[in-house]
Amino acid sequence: MKPVIETHGLCKSYGGRTVVDHLDLTVPQGCVYGFLGPNGAGKSTTMKMLLGLVHPTGGSVELLGHTLNEENRIGLLRQTGSLIESPSGYLHLTARENLAIAADLKGVERRDIDRVLDVVHLTSAANRKVGQYSLGMKQRLGIATALLGSPKLLILDEPTNGLDPAGIQEMRSLIAAMPESTGATVLISSHLLGEMEQMVSQVGILNHGKLLFEGPLAALQRHARGGVLLRVLDAQRAAAVLQAQGIRAVTRPVQPDTLELPPxxxxxxxxxxxxxxxxxxxxxxxxxQTKNLEEIFLSLTKGDGEVA
Structure with missing residues (x-):
């Protein structure tokens, strides 16, 4: 099955500074793909190149099985929904009225409005003015707008940014269910690595424009394995056995009966x-012991973007 997104040697430089560095990205169909990395890693620039908003310095982009170019860009983007910047809208109008305007601009039937409102759980607030919405509700309205026309691909740039814990949890549940509830493949970026574990099945980790890791979330388990804490009755005898086998152990001063072993x-x-x-x-x-995603990220980098 052809990936929904493929990039080949994708590069972007500004004034001699490389922001995206020969990126080979593969997003399989039907997944939620977590595009992870710290602020300034190149995630937003990559997403803008995927949408044709920024021209690459080098390399190519394939969307939905077709190489993105000026001739087919409009057609491909009609099958792609996105939320790149903070959601905008007419605050003096209701959510339903905002979606009606967006549907007309997209050339989408207005009957699609009820469906997208239901997907993002805003049906009960559809007739409230957007100016009365919380940030989380505005973000969900932005996603509803992106979902008009049933796109095959949804690109979301840090949709949980600025939300309170309740809003983040609601967004997690919404996005995790998106492939099943809408049929869309989702590419979502975030610098909050830990929160992504609850919503993604595929992961790409970016730093300084370079892809450090890509694959199923489960494949990160080989990076997640930490050391072993071993509690014994006779630490001296245990240390002798470990030394004979060439295993280096560390004794914890506050727990002399506990030895810390390498993975x-x-x-x-x-x-x-x-x-x-x-x-x-x-x-x-x-x-x-196991590492969380933040610790895995640190183990993948040496501070200069190179794989550790």
Whole structure:
């Protein structure tokens, strides 16, 4: 199945400064793809190039199986919804009236308005003036506008930015369900790496314009494995076993019976526990530590954007 988005060697420079550096991005159909990285990583510039709002310095973009160019840009973007900047609208008009104007501009039937209001959970507030909306409601109205015409692809640039915790949670649930509720593939960017775990299935991590990681969220587990905390009855005897096997352990001063081991495969850990038990060290506790996405990001970078 052809990816919804593919970029090949995509580059963008401003005044000699490279913002996006030979980016090869692949977004499979039917997923929520988390485009992650700190502010200034190049995420927004990439999204604008995907929408034809910014011309690349080099490389190419494929949307919905077609190379994006000036001839087909309008046709492809009719099948793409986006929310790049903060949502705008007429504050003195209702949500329904705002959507009617957007539908007319897009050449979409107004009967689509009820559907998109339902998708973003604004049906009950459809006849309220947008000036009375919270920021989260305005963001959802912006997404509803992007969904008019049933686009195959939805591009959202930091839609949770500035929301309170309740608004973030609501946005997470809405976006996670989007492929099923609308049929659209979603590309969503964020610098808040931890919050993405609850809504995405595919991940791309960008820093200084370079793609450091891309793949299923589950594939990050190999980067997520942390060290092992091992609690024993005889730390001295356990340390001797570890030294004999060439395993470097760190003793915690406040917990002399606990040894901190480096990450290791499950099979090796099981064999080690067996050896410790046979030596009489007395294993009484074992805890495998895992990293969250922020820690994974730090492990992927050395501060200069290179893979660690």
């Amino acid at each position: 290791m495969p499950d099979e090796a850990l099981a064999a080690l526990v067996g050896a410790l038990a046979g030596s009489g060290a007395g294993v009484v506790g074992l805890t495998s």
